[in-house]
Amino acid sequence: MSPATGSPARKKRPRVYDPVRTRAAVLAQFGHVREIVGGLREEQLDRPAALGEWTVRELAAHMSMAVGSLVRALREPAPGRAEVSLAQWPFATGTHAGQIADDSSRLAASAPVAELYARVADEVAQVLPGAEDDRIVATRVGAMRFGDFLVTRTVELVVHSDDLARATGLVVPFDRQALAACTRLLADALAVKAPGASTEVRIPPYAVVQCVEGPRHTRGTPPNVVETDPLTWIRLATGRTQWADAIEEAQVRASGERADLVGVLPIMG
Incomplete structure (x- = not known):
């Protein structure tokens, strides 16, 4: 339910x-x-x-x-x-x-x-x-x-x-x-690996997915949001860039207690 x-x-x-x-x-x-x-x-x-x-x-x-x-x-x-x-x-x-x-x-x-x-x-x-x-x-x-x-x-x-x-x-x-398809496939893979709807991952202009177990958000701005650019996302998803480094270098904007994806990245090596 x-x-x-x-x-x-x-x-x-x-x-x-x-x-x-x-x-x-x-x-x-x-x-x-x-x-x-x-x-x-x-x-x-x-x-x-x-x-x-x-x-x-x-x-x-x-x-x-x-x-x-x-x-x-x-x-x-x-x-x-x-x-x-x-x-x-x-x-x-x-x-x-x-x-x-x-x-x-x-x-x-x-x-x-x-x-x-x-x-x-x-x-x-x-x-x-x-x-x-x-x-x-x-x-x-x-x-x-x-x-x-x-x-x-x-x-x-x-x-x-x-x-x-x-x-x-x-x-x-x-x-x-090609960049769009790659971004979307790896974003969808994240939703498969960490199913849920408590966190919204935005990779403009190509993909938005919901993931991570927790309370589902349906209206307004989600309480847990991750946003980054396509190339940074691809590097994170494939282990070329580490989550902590991307956060420190302001390549990723993450807000909310369930917006830390370090436990589910990378998606593939």
Whole structure:
């Protein structure tokens, strides 16, 4: 029952993503990354990426692999049914981190980065336009709808575009739709990880979610509010930025006794 109204709480419907915009966002962000990576010198590619033992070269290879996985998923036989929903995906990736890192390192050693990106761009151009969003595809974390898998690629690209920018000191543009989809998926994952309606998390202009157990607020300004910008949110959700640091540097505004999210962050690593 809803504490505020005494009526049954309605289950929130999953967020719907426009497949046309998602396709365009993935291609646009991949294009931004390809342009930056194509201009890197060997010395820049060999710099540490501040992600474990990865170099910038391995980070770049990983991003090409993340988009190339769309092609591999569409070329494999379709599984019988979906096993992983979009809301479950952020929590399913961590157990595969070691294998992902190994595969990225092998890919980086297999060919020049520019060649990897050219190959993926050609393959995606061939298979993506005709792909059906409701088709079930095999992914590393389990079978998913292709449309959902496509949304997860915006997270991979946006998060690692930010990693690439910080590792190289270069400006990597963010496609607006890719940034929006990434922000929303990670915000929705927070609501799954910490269900409730006592705290409102605002990430303008892309997302507002309610989370954390406690009294439900229905009118006026909620007593517990967290607000931040999309890039800070993405860094918090993926462990690139710590909650205490974001608060100290005024990157997050938090008010109310249930507005401390340190216990539920990060969402994914």
